[in-house]
Amino acid sequence: MKQIVVISGKGGTGKTVVSGSFTVLAKNKIMVDCDVDAADLHLLLHPKIKERHEFISGQTAVIDKKLCKKCGKCVSVCRFGAIKDDFTIEHFSCEGCALCSYICPHGAIRMEENLAGEWFISDTRYGPFVHAKLGIAEENSGKLVAKIRQIAKEEAQKQGLDYVIIDGPPGIGCPVIASLSGVDCALIVTEPTLSGLHDAERVMEVARHFHIPVKLVVNKYDLNPVMTEKIEAFCRDRDVSVIGKIAFDKTVVEALVEGKTIVEYAACPAADEMKNIWEGLR
Ligand code: SF4
Numbered sequence: 001m002k003q004i005v006v007i008s009g010k011g012g013t014g015k016t017v018v019s020g021s022f023t024v025l026a027k028n029k030i031m032v033d034c035d036v037d038a039a040d041l042h043l044l045l046h047p048k049i050k051e052r053h054e055f056i057s058g059q060t061a062v063i064d065k066k067l068c069k070k071c072g073k074c075v076s077v078c079r080f081g082a083i084k085d086d087f088t089i090e091h092f093s094c095e096g097c098a099l100c101s102y103i104c105p106h107g108a109i110r111m112e113e114n115l116a117g118e119w120f121i122s123d124t125r126y127g128p129f130v131h132a133k134l135g136i137a138e139e140n141s142g143k144l145v146a147k148i149r150q151i152a153k154e155e156a157q158k159q160g161l162d163y164v165i166i167d168g169p170p171g172i173g174c175p176v177i178a179s180l181s182g183v184d185c186a187l188i189v190t191e192p193t194l195s196g197l198h199d200a201e202r203v204m205e206v207a208r209h210f211h212i213p214v215k216l217v218v219n220k221y222d223l224n225p226v227m228t229e230k231i232e233a234f235c236r237d238r239d240v241s242v243i244g245k246i247a248f249d250k251t252v253v254e255a256l257v258e259g260k261t262i263v264e265y266a267a268c269p270a271a272d273e274m275k276n277i278w279e280g281l282r
Pocket residue numbers: 063067068069070071072073074075087103104105106107108109
């Protein structure tokens with residue numbers, strides 16, 4: 001079983017267009033959407049949820065009004081301004097440090113586990129899909145990514161699948177590292193701009209730090225051929241294969257509007273290139 005992650009270093013490069021195409025082209029696989037802060041692969045896959053689970057992470061302080069004597073000590077120690085003048089906790093401001101619960105002389109503050117999101121195992125027209133939704137302003141997206149990757153791996157082993165296809169988050173932070181750990185290959189999708197090159201370089205360094213083989217795809221390469229050449233030269237210098245160049249194609253936008261992957265939507269140059277990319281990667 002091989003695990004492949006599609007990452008980008010930044011949002012809006014067409015990462016999900018590529019990973020969405022893989023969900024059609026790869027046989028005998030499970031898909032995972034690890035962009036838990038702003039999941040969107042479900043918009044193409046239209047999953048039917050089979051299992052729904054709570055994601056519990058971190059703690060939040062709760063004040064028992066019956067025990068509280070309104071002494072104000074907790075307000076003065078909270079460095080996050082999370083305790084309001086009426087001695088209630090502002091949920092989104094509480095960092096769960098628990099200091100207030102130690103300081104309260106009347107034992108009025110308890111720490112409660114935090115429901116930070118949900119994760120799901122679903123069926124789609126192209127096979128099983130593990131995805132998640134992090135709650136608004138919740139943290140620990142890396143922990144949630146690690147959780148759904150673990151679930152996907154277990155499902156793949158249970159069902160004897162050949163691939164785990166991971167749609168990774170943008171950037172280079174904790175959820176990206178959680179998406180990269182232990183994969184067999186990272187495919188970076190970038191666009192032909194200076195910031196695209198810069199962000200691809202950063203995420204490439206992260207992947208290489210973890211000794212993960214890296215390949216690269218340039219999306220909408222024909223919009224800036226000069227920058228595409230720079231990206232190719234950059235990759236050559238670092239021994240990174242550019243396994244695909246996707247031309248700008250309005251059909252891709254039409255497919256997205258219809259909630260379909262480009263490969264299933266229409267025969268077009270972008271769909272053909274997706275097939276080449278998958279074959280190259282495989
Ligand atoms: S420290 Fe305890 S008793 Fe004092 S205001 Fe805060 S919750 Fe109430």
